[in-house]
Amino acid sequence: MSAGARGSRSVKLQYFAVLREQRGVAEETLETTARTSSDLYEELRARHGFTLPAARLRVAINDSFVPWDRELADGDRVAFIPPVAGG
Amino acid sequence: MSAGARGSRSVKLQYFAVLREQRGVAEETLETTARTSSDLYEELRARHGFTLPAARLRVAINDSFVPWDRELADGDRVAFIPPVAGG
Amino acid sequence: MFKLTHDPLDSVALRRALADPDAGACVTFEGWVRNSNEGRKVLRLQYEAHGALAELEGNRILAEARSRFPLTGAVAVHRAGTLGIGEAAVWVGVTGEHRDEAFSAARFIIDEIKARVPIWKKEHYADGSSEWLNCATRGEHAKGEPPA
Amino acid sequence: MFKLTHDPLDSVALRRALADPDAGACVTFEGWVRNSNEGRKVLRLQYEAHGALAELEGNRILAEARSRFPLTGAVAVHRAGTLGIGEAAVWVGVTGEHRDEAFSAARFIIDEIKARVPIWKKEHYADGSSEWLNCATRGEHAKGEPPA
Numbered sequence: 001m002s003a004g005a006r007g008s009r010s011v012k013l014q015y016f017a018v019l020r021e022q023r024g025v026a027e028e029t030l031e032t033t034a035r036t037s038s039d040l041y042e043e044l045r046a047r048h049g050f051t052l053p054a055a056r057l058r059v060a061i062n063d064s065f066v067p068w069d070r071e072l073a074d075g076d077r078v079a080f081i082p083p084v085a086g087g
Numbered sequence: 088m089s090a091g092a093r094g095s096r097s098v099k100l101q102y103f104a105v106l107r108e109q110r111g112v113a114e115e116t117l118e119t120t121a122r123t124s125s126d127l128y129e130e131l132r133a134r135h136g137f138t139l140p141a142a143r144l145r146v147a148i149n150d151s152f153v154p155w156d157r158e159l160a161d162g163d164r165v166a167f168i169p170p171v172a173g174g
Numbered sequence: 175m176f177k178l179t180h181d182p183l184d185s186v187a188l189r190r191a192l193a194d195p196d197a198g199a200c201v202t203f204e205g206w207v208r209n210s211n212e213g214r215k216v217l218r219l220q221y222e223a224h225g226a227l228a229e230l231e232g233n234r235i236l237a238e239a240r241s242r243f244p245l246t247g248a249v250a251v252h253r254a255g256t257l258g259i260g261e262a263a264v265w266v267g268v269t270g271e272h273r274d275e276a277f278s279a280a281r282f283i284i285d286e287i288k289a290r291v292p293i294w295k296k297e298h299y300a301d302g303s304s305e306w307l308n309c310a311t312r313g314e315h316a317k318g319e320p321p322a
Numbered sequence: 323m324f325k326l327t328h329d330p331l332d333s334v335a336l337r338r339a340l341a342d343p344d345a346g347a348c349v350t351f352e353g354w355v356r357n358s359n360e361g362r363k364v365l366r367l368q369y370e371a372h373g374a375l376a377e378l379e380g381n382r383i384l385a386e387a388r389s390r391f392p393l394t395g396a397v398a399v400h401r402a403g404t405l406g407i408g409e410a411a412v413w414v415g416v417t418g419e420h421r422d423e424a425f426s427a428a429r430f431i432i433d434e435i436k437a438r439v440p441i442w443k444k445e446h447y448a449d450g451s452s453e454w455l456n457c458a459t460r461g462e463h464a465k466g467e468p469p470a
Contacts, residue, residue, distance in 0.1 A: 017222055017294035018309040051311040060292075063226040079224055079292075083308035086221070086228075086252055086293030087205045087264050087284060087421075104370050104442035105457040138459040147440075150374040166372055166440075170456035173369070173376075173400055173441030174353045174412050174432060186334050195407045198356035201349065201428070208346035208419065259343045271356065273432060280349070281425050 008033045009072050011040070014079040023048050037061065037078055038068040056083055095120045096159050098127070101166040110135050124148065124165055125155040143170055176232025177251045178223050178293075183262040188249060197246040197269035199276040203284050205264040207257045215300035221254045221263060224292040228252070235286040239268070242282065243275040250283055252293055263295075324380025325399045326371055326441075331410040336397060345394040345417035349424040351432050353412040355405045363448035369402045369411060372440040376400070383434040387416070390430065391423040398431055400441055411443075 008031045015023045023044075034040035037059045044050065058065055058081040061072075065081075072078070095118045102110045110131075121127035124146045131137065145152055145168040148159075152168075159165070185204065192200055207219050236248045247269040257263055266283050270276040287293075298304045333352065340348055355367050384396045395417040405411055414431050418424040435441075446452045 014224070016224055016292070017296070018306040020222075021306075052309060053311075056311075060224065060227050063224075063230065065227075079227070081224065081227075081292050082294060082306070084288070084290065084292055085295040085307035085309075086223075086291050087288040101372070103372055103440070104444070105454040107370075108454075139457060140459075143459075147372070147375050150372075150378065152375075166375070168372065168375075168440050169442060169454070171436070171438065171440055172443040172455040172457075173371075173439050174436040185337060189333060189337075193408060195357040198354055200352040200354060203421065203425070204348040205421070206342075206346055206348060206417075209343040260341060269354075273351065273353070273429075277351070277425065277429050281421075284421060 009074040009076070011072055011075070012077045013044075014077065016079065017082050018052065019050060019080055019082055022050050032072070034072060036069050036071055037066070037080075040072060040078065041068075041080055052082055057081055096161040096163070098159055098162070099164045100131075101164065103166065104169050105139065106137060106167055106169055109137050119159070121159060123156050123158055124153070124167075127159065127165065128155075128167055139169055144168055175249055176229055176236055178225055178228050178232070178254055179251060180253070180255045183251055183253055183265045185262065185265055188251060188265055188267055192247050192249065192267050192269050194246050194269055196271065198271050199273040200267065200269045201273070201276040201280040202268075203264075203266040203280050204262045205284070207259050207261050207263060209259045211297060214297075216259070216297050217300055218259070218298050219257045219263065220296040220298065220304075221252075221257065222294045222296070223252070223254050225254075227292045231291045232287065235283055235290065238286070239279045239283050243270065243279040245270045245275060245279055248279060248283065250287060252287065252291065254293070323397055324377055324384055326373055326376050326380070326402055327399060328401070328403045331399055331401055331413045333410065333413055336399060336413055336415055340395050340397065340415050340417050342394050342417055344419065346419050347421040347424040348415065348417045349421070349428040350416075351412075351414040351428050352410045353432070355407050355409050355411060357407045359445060362445075364407070364445050365448055366407070366446050367405045367411065368444040368446065368452075369400075369405065370442045370444070371400070371402050373402075375440045379439045380435065383431055383438065386434070387427045387431050391418065391427040393418045393423060393427055396427060396431065398435060400435065400439065402441070 012029050041054050060079045061076050099116050128141050147166045148163050250266045252264045268276045268280045295307045398414045400412045416424045416428045443455045
């Protein structure tokens with residue numbers, strides 16, 4: 001069963017730091033057939049040329065860190081979190 | 088050769104904290120026949136009832152820490168240093 | 175309490191708010207924008223954050239510090255936006271009865287902030303270049319993993 | 323620079339004087355007069371010092387800290403006289419390029435001050451009694467060593 005067969009979802013994406021610059025926007029709403037945030041990141045990485053591999057990111061959905069294999073739900077707010085560098 | 092045989096010296100004594108309270112003054116000038124600051128402290132301890140044994144004190148002469156067996160010289164400024172408790 | 179702010183950090187007010195008659199020790203840590211990093215002259219830093227997640231994660235760290243160490247107070251504030259040399263990017267203040275827990279907790283908090291809170295830093299250099307810290311990928315590309 | 327002073331410690335001015343564009347980390351430690359100690363309610367503390375020797379020994383400690391750790395700045399000030407609850411008895415401030423050395427040096431300095439600088443502290447308790455800290459000798463007397 002492919003993700004496409006199950007239809008698409010609308011997700012709100014938030015980009016930060018190097019990802020924001022590489023994407024050119026801080027936020028966007030997207031229709032996607034990706035099943036998980038992992039699938040979604042690979043899709044976006046191919047489209048926008050993100051340099052960071054998923055292994056170096058974390059993902060947060062609706063302001064909580066979640067596992068990469070969490071299934072996306074319609075209306076999710078998805079943030080890919082580059083390696084942090086506060087302080 | 089006893090210290091007395093070599094005559095007496097005039098030393099200025101500085102007392103701090105519990106020693107100052109037990110002596111009742113912060114400073115005094117004293118003629119002593121004690122040869123070392125160790126001898127001097129034992130003499131004073133007997134006279135004034137200092138509760139601290141020399142083993143728990145350090146001694147400073149002319150604003151420098153010195154060994155207890157350093158010989159006293161005329162005019163020395165001698166401070167017996169109780170266990171410190173700054174901070 | 176962990177806060178993210180675009181305003182300059184007011185270390186005086188932050189320090190004053192920690193006053194506590196039960197506390198015998200107060201340790202503060204400030205991270206300042208330094209004029210150089212790894213041999214390159216720095217002009218300014220740009221901090222960006224996932225605001226909601228940063229405050230959640232920051233407060234989680236303070237709660238962890240309070241459960242690990244017997245503290246009387248713990249506060250941290252992180253700056254966002256563009257900062258000049260000498261400005262404070264982060265302020266951590268901890269109080270406890272004794273210095274052991276105050277030192278340990280302050281160190282714990284700043285280490286965890288740097289490791290976990292979604293805040294990013296871009297250094298702008300005197301030569302006109304700039305770089306997001308920790309986000310370099312050139313090594314990986316050299317190993318044959320160019321963006322698709 | 324180590325100073326002994328009878329005036330209240332001005333943590334704002336002390337902190338401001340540490341500003342340094344070469345520094346990326348600033349750690350401060352303050353020792354505050356706490357309202358209790360070992361279960362006894364404290365009203366105030368009285369600090370007494372051998373002034374000349376305290377400043378010599380304090381500056382020696384700061385010099386040792388600078389030789390052990392790569393610091394950009396190190397300052398300590400200790401209060402003398404009678405202090406009420408909440409007042410700062412000691413202030414230590416250290417700056418360095420990185421937080422490792424700033425934390426380590428601040429801890430080193432306060433530990434050495436407490437161990438070596440000729441300053442004494444008398445606690446005055448709510449029950450009217452008072453005591454010089456670290457100077458108790460009752461145990462020794464009980465073992466048969468009364469003052470002559």
